[in-house]
Amino acid sequence: MRTEDGHIIHECINGDSASFGLLVDKYKASIFALAYSRLDNFHDAEDVTQEVFLKAYKSLRTLRQWDNFVVWLRSVTINLCKNKIREQSRRRDKFSIKDQNVGIIEKASLDSYREEQWSLWRNEALDSLNEALNSLPEEYRQILTLHYLGGMKGEEISKFLSISHNTVRQRLSRARAMLKEEVLAMISTNYGQQKLSASFTFRIIEMVKKIRIQPTSGIKGLPYGLSIGAGIIFVILSLGQHIQINLSDIAMGLPLPSDMKVLKVGEIPVDAVKISTITSIGNKGAGKGFAPDPKGQENAFFMAPQGEGKWTNKADMPTGRLAISCAEVNGRIYAIGGASGIGIYSPKVEEYDPELDKWTKKADMNTNRHDVAVAAVNGKIYAIGGYNGSGTLSSVEEYDPISDTWTNKTAMPAAKAGHSVVAVNNMLYVLGGEADLDNHIPSLSVFTYDPAIDQWSRLEDIPEGYAIDGTAVVADDNKIYCFGGINPTNFAMRKNVLVYDIQNETWSTKAELTSVRLMGVAAMIGRKVYFIGGSLISQEGVPDVEEYDIDANTIEKKTDMPHRRGYASGCAVDNKIFVIGGTTGWPDGPRDFLNIVEEFDPSSISKSVDPSGKLMKTWGMLKAK
Numbered sequence: 001m002r003t004e005d006g007h008i009i010h011e012c013i014n015g016d017s018a019s020f021g022l023l024v025d026k027y028k029a030s031i032f033a034l035a036y037s038r039l040d041n042f043h044d045a046e047d048v049t050q051e052v053f054l055k056a057y058k059s060l061r062t063l064r065q066w067d068n069f070v071v072w073l074r075s076v077t078i079n080l081c082k083n084k085i086r087e088q089s090r091r092r093d094k095f096s097i098k099d100q101n102v103g104i105i106e107k108a109s110l111d112s113y114r115e116e117q118w119s120l121w122r123n124e125a126l127d128s129l130n131e132a133l134n135s136l137p138e139e140y141r142q143i144l145t146l147h148y149l150g151g152m153k154g155e156e157i158s159k160f161l162s163i164s165h166n167t168v169r170q171r172l173s174r175a176r177a178m179l180k181e182e183v184l185a186m187i188s189t190n191y192g193q194q195k196l197s198a199s200f201t202f203r204i205i206e207m208v209k210k211i212r213i214q215p216t217s218g219i220k221g222l223p224y225g226l227s228i229g230a231g232i233i234f235v236i237l238s239l240g241q242h243i244q245i246n247l248s249d250i251a252m253g254l255p256l257p258s259d260m261k262v263l264k265v266g267e268i269p270v271d272a273v274k275i276s277t278i279t280s281i282g283n284k285g286a287g288k289g290f291a292p293d294p295k296g297q298e299n300a301f302f303m304a305p306q307g308e309g310k311w312t313n314k315a316d317m318p319t320g321r322l323a324i325s326c327a328e329v330n331g332r333i334y335a336i337g338g339a340s341g342i343g344i345y346s347p348k349v350e351e352y353d354p355e356l357d358k359w360t361k362k363a364d365m366n367t368n369r370h371d372v373a374v375a376a377v378n379g380k381i382y383a384i385g386g387y388n389g390s391g392t393l394s395s396v397e398e399y400d401p402i403s404d405t406w407t408n409k410t411a412m413p414a415a416k417a418g419h420s421v422v423a424v425n426n427m428l429y430v431l432g433g434e435a436d437l438d439n440h441i442p443s444l445s446v447f448t449y450d451p452a453i454d455q456w457s458r459l460e461d462i463p464e465g466y467a468i469d470g471t472a473v474v475a476d477d478n479k480i481y482c483f484g485g486i487n488p489t490n491f492a493m494r495k496n497v498l499v500y501d502i503q504n505e506t507w508s509t510k511a512e513l514t515s516v517r518l519m520g521v522a523a524m525i526g527r528k529v530y531f532i533g534g535s536l537i538s539q540e541g542v543p544d545v546e547e548y549d550i551d552a553n554t555i556e557k558k559t560d561m562p563h564r565r566g567y568a569s570g571c572a573v574d575n576k577i578f579v580i581g582g583t584t585g586w587p588d589g590p591r592d593f594l595n596i597v598e599e600f601d602p603s604s605i606s607k608s609v610d611p612s613g614k615l616m617k618t619w620g621m622l623k624a625k
Contacts, residue, residue: 005069009060017057021205024053027070030160031077032196033150037142038081040134046196048080050204055080057208068603070160071575139330140175147172151195162525162575163331166423170379171330309545309559310604313597314578315357319348320595322583323370323519326569327381329401331355333571334362335580336383336399339370340593345388346370349399352580352597354573363404367395371437373421375428377451382409384430384449385416387437392417398451410454416443420473422480424502426452429480431500432468440488442467446500460505466498472522474529476550478502481510483531483548486518493518493537497548497555511555515544521579523572525602527551530558532579532600535566539585542566545600563596576601 011019031052036045055076056069063072133141146152146160154172158165317335324338324346333352340346347364365383372386372393381399385392394415398407412430419433428449435443444461462468471485471494482498493516496509513531520534529548535541543560561579568582577600583591 009063009069012057013060017208017211018205020053020057020208021201023056023069024201024204027073028053028196028200029150030070030146030152030156031073033146033152034074034077034142034160035081036149037145038078039084044084046200048077048084049196050200051080052077053204054207054211058211071162071603074160136175136178137330140171140178143168143171144175149195163573167328167330174379309600309602311559311562312599312601313562314354314599315352315359315597317352317580317595317597318350318359318361319346320593321346321348321370321581322567322591322593324567324569324581325372325374325383326571326578326580327374327376328571328573329376329379329381331573332401333573333578333580334374334381334399334401335569336374336381337365337369337372337386338581342591343389351401352578354576354578354599362401363399363406365399366397366406366408367393369393371417371419371433373416373419373430373433375421375423377423377426377428380451382421382428382449382451384421384428385412385419385433387417391415392435392437396449409451410456412449413447413456413458414443414445416445418469419443420468420471420482422473422475424475424478424480426450429475429500429502431473431480431482432462432471432485434469434488442469442488463507466507468494468498470518471498472520472531472534474522474524476524476527481522481529481548481550483522483529484513484517484520484534486537491537511548511553513546514555514557515542515546517542517544517566519567521568521570521577523570523577525572525575525577528602530577530600530602532570532577533561533565533568533582535583535585539566539591540564541582541584547602558602559600561598561600563594563598565594565596568594575603 005023008019008022028049032045032049035048035052036042039045039048052073056073063069133144136144142161143157146157152160154165154168157168161168319340321335321338321340325336327334327336331354333354335348335350335352337348338346340348345368347366347368349362349364351360351362352358353360367383367386367388369383369386369388373384374381375384376382379401381401383397383399385394385396387393392415394412396409396411398409399405400407415435416430416433417437419430421428421430423429428451430447430449432446433443435441444464444467446459446462448457448459449455450457467487467489468482468485469488472483474481479502480500482494482500485494486492487494495512495516497511497513499508499510500506501508515534517534517536521532523530523532527550529550531546531548533542533544541564543562543564545558545560547556547558548554549556563584565579565582565584567585568579570577570579572578579598579600581596582594584594585591
């Protein structure tokens with residue numbers, strides 16, 4: 001049975017309220033854990049969790065992107081928790097966690113006395129536990145609660161919080177290291193006793209049965225199937241006189257074969273309709289015209305539309321710089337090094353908090369440099385190589401955001417600038433660049449660095465024709481994806497996406513970019529990479545944004561940046577990409593040194609869509625009546 005969130009939401013909107021139990025069953029533990037991490041009270045957390053799902057059900061019809069349902073649930077939970085905290089702050093009878101589940105009522109029986117003493121002891125333990133948890137930074141406390149109380153694995157937490165799996169592992173590891181073993185044992189014991197029961201799901205189902213949602217059928221008074229057909233014809237006619245339709249090619253009144261099964265998904269039995277065949281409207285072409293696209297059945301006819309992305313201006317970086325590098329640690333972005341003027345190579349480090357939209361000055365690097373490559377491993381940032389005006393560097397420095405200190409580490413085996421670095425399985429991979437920036441001598445070497453033992457190793461060189469300089473990279477599934485760049489030898493711009501297979505040490509080419517550039521920003525959200533901005537060979541900045549789908553190997557144009565620029569840097573945090581600094585550049589002229597920060601949200605819906613060439617190819621799964 002299909003259990004994608006979008007399909008279930010479609011079923012709920014069209015009258016099958018029991019299907020909502022699948023969504024409750026799927027996310028209730030996560031929402032409960034998130035609420036508790038903010039409220040420190042199990043009763044309040046359960047109340048908020050119930051309110052979240054009821055509010056969600058009432059708002060299903062207005063939800064614009066069904067596949068982001070869990071992200072939306074998270075946002076609703078956080079807002080309701082804030083409201084709960086404000087309400088309690090206004091109450092004179094506010095109580096602490098010691099008041100939970102404790103009825104201090106005088107009773108004559110010895111059994112009652114023992115039960116009362118046990119309750120007091122238990123709540124004292126909970127109080128001590130929460131005191132220990134509250135001593136941790138919020139992001140660490142949240143990860144622990146989702147893991148132990150929500151029973152979530154690393155990948156589930158990654159999707160739920162919209163952060164990388166590597167960030168989840170780092171936060172969980174650090175949080176455990178900050179707590180004593182007996183506290184961790186107490187967490188496991190106490191949280192294990194506070195799971196939501198199966199009756200919670202049934203209770204929600206009974207409540208939502210009384211809530212009416214307007215169905216998706218668009219034309220009142222017409223039969224279900226006819227209203228869909230009339231809507232399609234209306235859309236086609238509204239596009240003008242240039243579309244010719246051969247009605248003889250349209251199969252009318254064909255049945256939708258299906259079989260009915262009762263499945264047990266999660267904790268509730270559900271009547272499931274399995275569509276074994278989807279009727280095609282017309283049969284011309286493979287995925288063209290009105291023929292169904294077999295690859296698109298997951299994006300059904302009733303799924304919410306996908307957008308082109310939205311840009312938002314954020315707080316300016318304190319110091320304008322180009323050729324900077326950025327790394328993310330615990331949800332904060334660190335902008336490191338760069339050039340802040342002609343011939344001025346900066347050691348500056350400035351921290352950006354996306355949640356507060358605020359910048360904070362941090363300790364400078366030990367070395368002034370731009371074109372430095374940085375990446376984070378286990379909560380530490382490593383700044384590698386670069387250029388300082390006197391020559392290309394091999395020096396390596398480690399930054400600890402907690403202590404705000406820099407430490408010199410073992411130098412890279414060879415000097416590089418304009419190179420790329422990415423973290424994979426707690427190892428750093430350093431690729432390409434230039435061995436001599438002043439004379440444009442390419443570096444084809446590939447190095448690995450193990451921060452745990454402060455040791456470098458060398459892998460097979462990059463093939464001659466694949467020379468990369470000024471290339472943006474990301475990593476996924478033991479593969480490194482390279483975007484843009486230039487060959488310093490012949491100044492040929494890199495057009496294809498390059499892929500380096502770490503296990504086999506092999507290189508291959510993938511889809512071609514529509515805009516060829518160097519020194520752009522690459523950031524990954526899910527299995528899609530966004531390649532943003534960059535400079536032409538003339539050094540003129542561009543605003544282009546392209547989305548690379550790793551699984552489909554396709555490139556799709558997205559909404560341009562508001563400010564064209566190259567030599568910028570950026571990071572993805574909570575499914576949004578922050579592009580920082582850079583230069584607009586001018587052909588054969590001086591450069592500016594920007595402090596602009598812009599946030600890109602790939603999931604945002606465009607306000608207007610040109611209907612030409614956008615007829616749907618997939619008609620979706622219709623519920624058999």
